[in-house]
Amino acid sequence: MENKSVVRRQRLKLKSRRMVRRVLPFVAALFLATPLAAPVTRSKAAVTHVSVAAISKATIFDQKVHGLYRDLQVEEQGLTFEVFEKAMTGYLNLEKTNQLSDKQLLTVVDFSLPSTEKRLWVLDLESKQVKFHTLVAHGRNSGENMATTFSNENESNKSSLGFYVTEGEYVGKHGRSLKLAGVDEGYNTNALMRSVVMHGADYVSEEFIRQNGRLGRSLGCPALPMDQKDAIIESIGGQTAMFINGPDTRYSSKYLNQDVAMSTMLNNSQLI
Structure with missing residues (x-):
């Protein structure tokens, strides 16, 4: 007993x-x-x-990050919660340090996906809507259909991972283009010096994929379809956040501070 x-x-x-x-x-x-x-x-x-x-x-x-993820309905479009959470954490850290405008836009590029998939999202966090979901090219030396290696070095012709803050527009050899300031030391801070910018390219299209089995590749720029580049550049220009994700387990960032992100989100009534 x-x-x-x-x-x-x-x-x-x-x-x-x-x-x-x-x-x-x-x-x-x-x-x-x-x-x-x-x-x-x-x-x-x-x-x-x-x-x-x-x-x-x-x-x-x-709860709030999961709720925003559900409201945006990006899981159905292939954006994983893991990547979205990283992007949101960085966005909130950048907002805390007053590096962003009041547009409340977040651009996410996931280079862990093949170039044949739409792997760029422009998210309106205020209205909780996806403004753009489209193809985007990676650097020619980062890989063929899959991007596997990345670099911050000049003339590497590779894509660079991490967080960016968009700057102003200009007209260059690729036409209308958007400057990108990399803010992750050691990963993308040479972006402006390397002329890693957002621009349109003929090799970023469904037709190119049908003919070649993958997108064409850039010299490191996140190149866009010609029929969408003007609208995207106009939308995200002027101090908005961009996060480029990739299959690199060594990547780390001071902007992935969750304590700062929590504090910023809980003080931002528009995101709650």
Whole structure:
């Protein structure tokens, strides 16, 4: 009888722990939303309050990013949540440091996808709509149909990963083009010097894919279809965020600071 009692108590404890893990995020959110009747004075209580607050902020942030991902309906278009979350984290970090305009646009390029797929998205975070979803070329030395290697070096003819802030337009050898300022040290900060810009190209089209089995490739620029380049350049020009993702596990960025992203999102009523 004594052994059965012990087993029963152990099962009850395990059940209780599971229940706590399930309800803690919801209790934390409720805790933050409810004003305290009196100030917390004991150090142990203060630590508990901070812990609950941290859990709640992380939970709310996760919920909001998932909610925005669902509202944009980009999963159906091939943009994974992992890439979207990185892009959003960087966007919020750039917004915190006042590097962006008030357009609330985020351009995501996912070079982990083949060039035969539409792998560029321009997202309107305010209206929660996809403004553009289209093809985009990578650098000729980054790979054939798949981009596998990247570089920040001049004359490498490779694409560069990371976060960018768009600058102004100009007319060059490719016609209407948009300057891109790379902000990830060691990954894309030579973009302006390398003339890595957004421009249109005839080799970025469904017809080119049908004839060659892949898109044509640039000298490192994220080149666009000719019939969409003007609209995209006009839309995203002037201090908006761009994130170029790729299959490089070594990539890291100071703009992937989730604490900064959480703080920025929770203070931005338009994104909540």
